[in-house]
Amino acid sequence: MTNTNRKWLLAERPEGEPDMDSFELRETDVPSPAPGELLVRTRFLSVDPYMRGRMRDAESYAEPWDVGDALKGGVVGEVIESASAAYDVGDLVTGEGRWADYATLDADEVAPVDPTVADPEAYLGVLGMPGRTAYFGLLEVGEPKPGDTVVVSGAAGAVGSVVGQIATRNGCRVVGFAGSDEKTAWLxxxxxxxxxxxxxATDDYRAALDSAAPxxxxxxxxxxxxPITDAVFTKLNLDARVAVxxxxAHYNDEEISTGPRKLPGLISVRARVEGLLVGDFATRFGEASERLAHWVASGELEHRETVVEGLTNAPDAFLGLFAGDNIGKQVVRVSAADE
Structure with missing residues (x-):
C-alpha cells in the first residue's frame, strides 16, 4: 500500500453535458479507519447515470455534491485495515465509496462479496444496485403477468438487461430498445x-413497435x-403499468422541453405510471440479493460488464454513459487483485 491516495473531485458544475472540466484529480494522504470502519482499497468503481443529477445544485432524491467534494459511487474493494470485528484484512466488500484508490467505509454499511458466485465487478451490476432496481421495479411496480408484453428502454444497460430477463422468466413477451446492432443482437x-x-437506426418508433409488439x-x-417513451405511450394497453x-435522454437538458401531452391518453386505458427509487425497498434488499445470486450462480441470469481500466479514466467512463458506450454495467477497474 502506498501513502498516496488519488481521488476525483467535482471541479465545477456542468452546464449541459459534462466534460473533463467538471473533474479534478487530486492526491491526498491515505485515510485511517476510525473505530467501526474499514480502510478499503478500491478494486472496481461504479459510474451511473444518476450521478449527473448530483452535479446539479438542485434538490432531488440524492443529495447534490458540492464543488470541491470527492465524487462518490459504489465500489468493490479489499479490506486493507479493519477497525471492526465484522471484517478481516483481505475480505472483499461492496458499499458506497469514493472515486479514489482508498476510502474508509462504515462496516455496518457494506456487504460481503463472494467471488465464487460471480466476478467481483458483478456486485456493482446484476448483484448490486442495478440488479435490485430491476428486480423490484419490474416485479413490484410493473407487476408482469404471463402473456404480457413488456417493453424496456435502455435495455442493454445494467438495469434494463436484468429487467428483460426477469420478464422472460415470468412468461412475458419482451421487447428492448438499444442503441446498436451489437446491443440488439446481445438482447x-x-x-x-x-x-x-x-x-x-429507426426513424419511426411507433411503426417499429407495431411490428415488435403487435x-x-x-x-x-x-x-x-x-421520443422512445412518447412512442410507447401511444401503444399502452388497458391497465398498463409504467415504471419510470x-x-x-434529459439528464443534460438545461431547459425542460415540452413534448406530447401524455396524461389524456392514460384515461381511456386506465394506465398507471409510477416513479421508481430502489431505496424505497431497502428493507427487502436481502430478498432481492438472494434470488439474483441464485439465478446468476445457476446460469439462469446472464450479465455483462464494460470495464474501463484505471482510475484516471473514471470521468471518461462516466461520460461514455451518455454516448451509450457501455453494454451491461459500466465499471472502472481501479486496482488488480495482485497489487
Missing part, C-alpha cells in the same frame, strides 16, 4: 428478448424518456 441472441429495436404494451420499464426508472 435477442443471449438474453432471450423476443425482439429488439435499434433506436439509432398486441400492444402491458408493462413499460422506462430508463430513457424522450430513469430519464437519461
Amino acid at each position: 435477442t441472441d443471449d438474453l432471450g428478448f423476443d425482439a429488439a429495436i435499434n433506436y439509432k 398486441d400492444g404494451v402491458d408493462v413499460y420499464f422506462d430508463n430513457v424518456g424522450g 426508472c430513469g430519464q437519461i
Whole structure:
C-alpha cells in the first residue's frame, strides 16, 4: 500500500453535458479507519447515470455534491485495515465509496462479496444496485403477468438487461430498445428478448413497435424518456403499468422541453405510471440479493460488464454513459487483485 491516495473531485458544475472540466484529480494522504470502519482499497468503481443529477445544485432524491467534494459511487474493494470485528484484512466488500484508490467505509454499511458466485465487478451490476432496481421495479411496480408484453428502454444497460430477463422468466413477451446492432443482437441472441429495436437506426418508433409488439404494451420499464417513451405511450394497453426508472435522454437538458401531452391518453386505458427509487425497498434488499445470486450462480441470469481500466479514466467512463458506450454495467477497474 502506498501513502498516496488519488481521488476525483467535482471541479465545477456542468452546464449541459459534462466534460473533463467538471473533474479534478487530486492526491491526498491515505485515510485511517476510525473505530467501526474499514480502510478499503478500491478494486472496481461504479459510474451511473444518476450521478449527473448530483452535479446539479438542485434538490432531488440524492443529495447534490458540492464543488470541491470527492465524487462518490459504489465500489468493490479489499479490506486493507479493519477497525471492526465484522471484517478481516483481505475480505472483499461492496458499499458506497469514493472515486479514489482508498476510502474508509462504515462496516455496518457494506456487504460481503463472494467471488465464487460471480466476478467481483458483478456486485456493482446484476448483484448490486442495478440488479435490485430491476428486480423490484419490474416485479413490484410493473407487476408482469404471463402473456404480457413488456417493453424496456435502455435495455442493454445494467438495469434494463436484468429487467428483460426477469420478464422472460415470468412468461412475458419482451421487447428492448438499444442503441446498436451489437446491443440488439446481445438482447435477442443471449438474453432471450423476443425482439429488439435499434433506436439509432429507426426513424419511426411507433411503426417499429407495431411490428415488435403487435398486441400492444402491458408493462413499460422506462430508463430513457424522450421520443422512445412518447412512442410507447401511444401503444399502452388497458391497465398498463409504467415504471419510470430513469430519464437519461434529459439528464443534460438545461431547459425542460415540452413534448406530447401524455396524461389524456392514460384515461381511456386506465394506465398507471409510477416513479421508481430502489431505496424505497431497502428493507427487502436481502430478498432481492438472494434470488439474483441464485439465478446468476445457476446460469439462469446472464450479465455483462464494460470495464474501463484505471482510475484516471473514471470521468471518461462516466461520460461514455451518455454516448451509450457501455453494454451491461459500466465499471472502472481501479486496482488488480495482485497489487
